[in-house]
Amino acid sequence: MTAPTTARNARDLMHEGCECIDSTESVATAAAKMRSMDVGVLPVCGQDGKLAGMITDRDIVVECVAQGRDLTTCMAGELASGRPVYVDAGAPVEEVLRTMEQHQVRRVPVIEDHRLVGLISEADLTKGLTDEQMASFCRSVYAGGH
Numbered sequence: 001m002t003a004p005t006t007a008r009n010a011r012d013l014m015h016e017g018c019e020c021i022d023s024t025e026s027v028a029t030a031a032a033k034m035r036s037m038d039v040g041v042l043p044v045c046g047q048d049g050k051l052a053g054m055i056t057d058r059d060i061v062v063e064c065v066a067q068g069r070d071l072t073t074c075m076a077g078e079l080a081s082g083r084p085v086y087v088d089a090g091a092p093v094e095e096v097l098r099t100m101e102q103h104q105v106r107r108v109p110v111i112e113d114h115r116l117v118g119l120i121s122e123a124d125l126t127k128g129l130t131d132e133q134m135a136s137f138c139r140s141v142y143a144g145g146h
Contacts, residue, residue: 007128011089012082014110014118020045020130023077027064030055043109043116044080051109051116053080058144086111087120097133098121101140 007013020043021030030042034057046052057077063070085103087096089112100108100120109117126134 005091006141009089009093010087010091010120011118011122012114013093013128014089014094014120014143015124016118018043018109018116018119020049020051020116021050021055023047023080025076026072027055027060027069027074027076027079028071031057031060031071041107041119043119044076044078044082045116046077050114051084051086052077052080053084053110054109055079057119084109088112089117093129093133097125097129097137104141108139 019033019037019042021033021044023044023046034042035124036041040057042055043051043054044055046124055076060071062077063069064074085105086109087097087099089110091099100106107119109116110120125137129137
């Protein structure tokens with residue numbers, strides 16, 4: 001029998017210490033930061049310090065390297081296109097899962113008072129969800145909800 005979930009909201013699930021890369025910093029700087037932090041994704045923040053999007057190691061390879069773009073002149077903000085997906089720190093666990101499932105994302109930034117306070121990854125979910133919740137999430141994200 002599975003123990004009940006201990007996480008009640010996004011803050012319970014997230015890991016803190018998430019760092020942004022400024023939208024005006026180069027993709028080369030983003031890649032170096034990812035390497036030093038041993039991560040594959042960085043939130044991108046605008047000049048106002050607010051979340052502008054996300055940049056992944058895959059974005060760097062597909063949108064810059066594979067296209068022969070100069071990593072020192074391509075800015076992180078150029079790869080952080082579209083409206084950023086995020087959850088509020090007080091959002092219930094069900095809302096976090098629904099957001100990740102609807103947008104088919106494996107990581108979601110956590111915002112409080114318009115500022116980035118953390119990030120929730122799949123690994124974070126495994127620590128705060130029941131086996132049933134985790135199985136449902138995996139079916140939705142990886143099997144298209146089947």
